[in-house]
Amino acid sequence: xxxxxxxxxxxxxxxxxxxxxxxxxxxxxxxxxxxxxxxxxxxxxxxxxxxxxxxxxxxxxxxxxxxxxxxxxxxxxxxxxxxxxxxxxxxxxxxxxxxxxxxxxxxxxxxxxxxxxxxxxxxxxxxxxxxxxxxxxxxxxxxxxxxxxxxxxxxxxxxxxxxxxxxxxxxxxxxxxxxxxxxxxxxxxxxxxxxxxxxxxxxxxxxxxxxxxxxxxxxxxxxxxxxxxxxxxxxxxxxxxxxxxxxxxxxxxxxxxxxxxxxxxxxxxxxxxxxxxxxxxxxxxxxx
Numbered sequence: 001x002x003x004x005x006x007x008x009x010x011x012x013x014x015x016x017x018x019x020x021x022x023x024x025x026x027x028x029x030x031x032x033x034x035x036x037x038x039x040x041x042x043x044x045x046x047x048x049x050x051x052x053x054x055x056x057x058x059x060x061x062x063x064x065x066x067x068x069x070x071x072x073x074x075x076x077x078x079x080x081x082x083x084x085x086x087x088x089x090x091x092x093x094x095x096x097x098x099x100x101x102x103x104x105x106x107x108x109x110x111x112x113x114x115x116x117x118x119x120x121x122x123x124x125x126x127x128x129x130x131x132x133x134x135x136x137x138x139x140x141x142x143x144x145x146x147x148x149x150x151x152x153x154x155x156x157x158x159x160x161x162x163x164x165x166x167x168x169x170x171x172x173x174x175x176x177x178x179x180x181x182x183x184x185x186x187x188x189x190x191x192x193x194x195x196x197x198x199x200x201x202x203x204x205x206x207x208x209x210x211x212x213x214x215x216x217x218x219x220x221x222x223x224x225x226x227x228x229x230x231x232x233x234x235x236x237x238x239x240x241x242x243x244x245x246x247x248x249x250x251x252x253x254x255x256x257x258x259x260x261x262x263x264x265x266x267x268x269x270x271x272x273x274x275x276x277x278x279x280x281x282x283x284x285x286x287x288x
Contacts, residue, residue: 004145005218008196011136012186018107018136019177025110029160031173038180042130043068045176046099053126055096071101071130074180075194089119098124098170102131103150104198105175109140111159112175115152123162127170133177134195149200149216190227193219255280 011018023033036042043065050057050064057064067090089100104113112129137143147155162169185191196217203221215221247254258278265273277285 004149004198004216005196007137007142007145008198008217011138012134012192012195015133015136015186018138019133021107022105022110022136025108026112026160026173026175027110029110030163031110031158031160031175034174034176036176036178038074038178039065039069039072042072042176042178046128049126049128050092050097053096055093057092067099068130071099072132072178072180074178075182075185088116091119091124095124097126097128099128099130102129102135102175103152103155104143104146105131105136106140106143107136107138109159111140111157112173113143113147114156114158115150115154117154118156122167123169123171125170126172126174127158128174128176129158130176130178133179133182134197146198149198149202151201191224193224 026033034045036045043061046064046068047061049055089098091098098119100114102112103115105111106113112131114129137146158169158173160169161173162171182195185195196219198217200216203215203219247257255278258274262274262276262278267273
């Protein structure tokens with residue numbers, strides 16, 4: 001059996017081919033494929049869709065925007081060395097619209113693989129699925145390699161809208177493919193490996209086996225995040241940072257600033273109040 005690392009590397013090297021095949025197959029089966037650049041465009045698309053179909057949205061456009069950001073975190077989470085979990089589906093107006101995140105996309109079948117608990121029912125009127133462009137796999141049989149890596153044991157597939165005679169499935173199916181900065185990662189030999197991530201969660205601290213295990217798709221989960229942080233520019237512009245840097249270099253001024261902060265602390269700032277005495281004061285009194 002082909003290894004997960006080999007499959008993911010092959011996909012990234014031929015991503016344009018497999019995205020075109022996925023588009024062709026899903027469209028032939030009655031689905032719609034939309035290409036968007038990021039979470040903001042996803043939110044705008046969802047807002048326009050709900051307005052056109054007169055679908056009520058609790059919380060309005062802001063609610064849709066927050067959900068779009070959870071569905072499509074872009075590559076920022078990868079660059080922080082995180083493996084974000086797929087969010088839950090959002091169901092609107094008693095099944096008029098369901099918005100979900102894809103686990104995988106299968107090019108040769110034009111199929112969408114969803115994981116997690118099934119919402120139940122015969123399917124929504126409109127099903128929208130949001131997925132990063134790196135989610136694609138070449139063949140249906142590749143799922144046998146990747147599904148065992150995911151924390152969810154529940155899987156279902158969408159291969160287009162409900163056909164005549166079928167009892168389940170959406171009446172309309174739209175797949176939103178999002179770049180979200182992935183093209184830039186793909187063009188970078190040093191960062192491209194991040195796109196092999198399948199969100200298995202094995203590298204996350206606190207997970208069973210997480211932190212310190214080998215990544216099943218061959219990402220250097222220890223060295224790569226460190227290199228990315230070293231490459232990231234240190235953002236220290238503005239007068240606030242310059243003032244803070246000056247105070248930090250002056251011990252007496254730093255201590256005085258701490259005293260003023262404690263004296264004029266306000267609960268409405270919403271932050272934990274500092275201790276009554278600084279570490280320096282407690283140290284001096286302890287020595288006495």
